[in-house]
Amino acid sequence: MKFKCRGLFGSKAFGEALVSKKPISFFGDVNEEGIIVSKDSDIFGRSIEKKVLIFPYSKGSTVGSYVILQLKKKGKAPLAIVNRESEIVVAAGAVLANIVLVDRVEENFFEVVKSGDEVLVNAAENYLEIWTTSRSSSKCI
Amino acid sequence: MYLSKDEEEMLERGDDVAKAMQILVTIGKMFEAERLIKIRSAHVSGISYDNIGDAGLEFLESLKAKFSVPTTINPAGFDLLRWKEMRIDDEFYNKQIRILKALKDLGANLTLTCTPYYVNRPNFGDHLAWAESSAVVYANSLIGARTNREAGITSIAAAITGRTAYFGLHIKENRAPTVKVKVSGNLALAGYILGKELKGNEIPYVIFEKKPLEFELKLFSASLATSSGIAMFHSPEITPEAEDFEVPREKIEVEGKGEKSCDADLIAIGCPHTSREELKTILELLNGEKVKKNFWIFTSRKIFEESKDLVEKLEKLGVKVFCDTCMVVSPATDKFNCLMVNSAKALHYIPLRRKCHVSFSSLEDCVRYAKSP
Numbered sequence: 001m002k003f004k005c006r007g008l009f010g011s012k013a014f015g016e017a018l019v020s021k022k023p024i025s026f027f028g029d030v031n032e033e034g035i036i037v038s039k040d041s042d043i044f045g046r047s048i049e050k051k052v053l054i055f056p057y058s059k060g061s062t063v064g065s066y067v068i069l070q071l072k073k074k075g076k077a078p079l080a081i082v083n084r085e086s087e088i089v090v091a092a093g094a095v096l097a098n099i100v101l102v103d104r105v106e107e108n109f110f111e112v113v114k115s116g117d118e119v120l121v122n123a124a125e126n127y128l129e130i131w132t133t134s135r136s137s138s139k140c141i
Numbered sequence: 142m143y144l145s146k147d148e149e150e151m152l153e154r155g156d157d158v159a160k161a162m163q164i165l166v167t168i169g170k171m172f173e174a175e176r177l178i179k180i181r182s183a184h185v186s187g188i189s190y191d192n193i194g195d196a197g198l199e200f201l202e203s204l205k206a207k208f209s210v211p212t213t214i215n216p217a218g219f220d221l222l223r224w225k226e227m228r229i230d231d232e233f234y235n236k237q238i239r240i241l242k243a244l245k246d247l248g249a250n251l252t253l254t255c256t257p258y259y260v261n262r263p264n265f266g267d268h269l270a271w272a273e274s275s276a277v278v279y280a281n282s283l284i285g286a287r288t289n290r291e292a293g294i295t296s297i298a299a300a301i302t303g304r305t306a307y308f309g310l311h312i313k314e315n316r317a318p319t320v321k322v323k324v325s326g327n328l329a330l331a332g333y334i335l336g337k338e339l340k341g342n343e344i345p346y347v348i349f350e351k352k353p354l355e356f357e358l359k360l361f362s363a364s365l366a367t368s369s370g371i372a373m374f375h376s377p378e379i380t381p382e383a384e385d386f387e388v389p390r391e392k393i394e395v396e397g398k399g400e401k402s403c404d405a406d407l408i409a410i411g412c413p414h415t416s417r418e419e420l421k422t423i424l425e426l427l428n429g430e431k432v433k434k435n436f437w438i439f440t441s442r443k444i445f446e447e448s449k450d451l452v453e454k455l456e457k458l459g460v461k462v463f464c465d466t467c468m469v470v471s472p473a474t475d476k477f478n479c480l481m482v483n484s485a486k487a488l489h490y491i492p493l494r495r496k497c498h499v500s501f502s503s504l505e506d507c508v509r510y511a512k513s514p
Contacts, residue, residue: 092167092168096160
C-alpha cells in the first residue's frame, strides 16, 4: 500500500514500524539507549533503535534536537521519523542525525499502519509504502 | 525553495555550514518559505548546563564552524565571578565552562543574558533569528524588529549561515493584529492569563488600562511567551507598528490578578534580567532600609557594569546582585524552600525546573516583604 506524504529531509529508509498514537518528547520520553521510558506512552519500554518511528507530532524541550544526535552517535536512533505534522525540534534533530523525515501523510495511513509492519519511507519522492503481506519474502533495499 | 548561488554553495560544502544550511532549508520546507533572509543578529537559547546537559555540551563542542553575524547568548548556570558564593559544585562549573568555551570558539558574544536588546539593541525592521521567547516578543512588539520564535538549534544554524527561513513574522502582512484585548491589573499576570486564552498564532492588539512602564512591558512580553506560542503584540502609542494595520473588532478583557504564596526564604527579581531603571526602582522602594530576608537580583554583566553606583547601594542594603544567570536556570536557588518572584515566567518555570516552591507578588510587595522582620 502506497501513501503520499511530504518529504522534509533525507532520501529513503526501510525498516520496521514502531507506532505511537501519542506525541513524543525526545527530551524526557526516551533514554540514552533509545528506550521509551515515559509511562504515559503507548510504546513504553520499546526501543526506537533502527525503527521507522511513527507518531503524530513532537512536544517538549528544544534540547530534543541534541538528544536525537546523541542517540545517533550511540547507534540508538531511528532510521526514519514519520509525523502527522513535524515541528522544529525534531526537524533540526533529524537533519543533525541524518534521519529521514516525512510528514503530512495521507490521513488513512495512520489508521492502517501498525507496529511491526515493514515500511519504506521515500522522502525524496514524497511517498511511503507499507509492505504488510510480504514480511517473509522482504528483501533489503 | 529559492536559494541564491552563495546559499547553494554553502549547502554543498559537506561541513557544519552545510548542516546548518540543511536545517534552515528543512525548516523552510516545513513552513513553505519561498527563500531565506539575511539576518542582522542571532540570539541563542539553551546555554545553562542545567538546561542542555551532556547532549547539548557534546553537540556544541563538536561544531566546527564560525558565527557569521553578531550573536548573543542566554544566561548560564551561575555568576561567572561569584559561583562559589552561589555554592555551585565543581562538576557543574566545569561543564558550564566547557559550554561557554565552545560558544566562544564559535564566535559568540558571551553576554549571558535573556535581554539582548539591552546589550545590542536592534533597529526597526531588522531581521533577526532570536531564540529566547521573551526577547522575541520584546523585539517584535516594542522595537519592530522581525523574528520568529527560533529554537536554540535553529538560532545556531542561523548564526552560522547569517540567514533564516523567510516566513511568519519576517513578512509584514503576517504581523497584523488578530484580536483586541483590554488589559488591566498586574501586567506579568495579565500576559500569562492572556497567553492561556489565545491560540499560539494570534497577535493581540492590547489596550492597557494604565500606561505601562518599560519593565512592565518586558514582564508582559515574557509571560505572554510563557503560556503561549505568541510572538508579538501591538499597542497604540506604545508599539511602532500599531497604526499599520486595521484594528480587529473581536474583543476580550483580561485582568492580571491572582495569588500564589508560600513562606518565602528568597526574594528573586530579574526574570527577564533587570534594566538599570528597575535597579533604580528597587533602590527607591527600599528607601534606605536594609533587607531582612535573602534578596537576589539577576541582571546582565553589561547593566551591572553600567550601574555600579546603584549596585553598590543595593549591596550595602543587603541585596545581592548576580550576573550571567537567573533563578530559573541556576541550581543555586535549589537550596531554598520558597522563592518570591514578580515574574509570571519564573512563577511558571521554577516549580518545573527547580526543587523549590514559588510565591508571586508585585515588585512593590516583594520589596515590602524583604524589609519586614
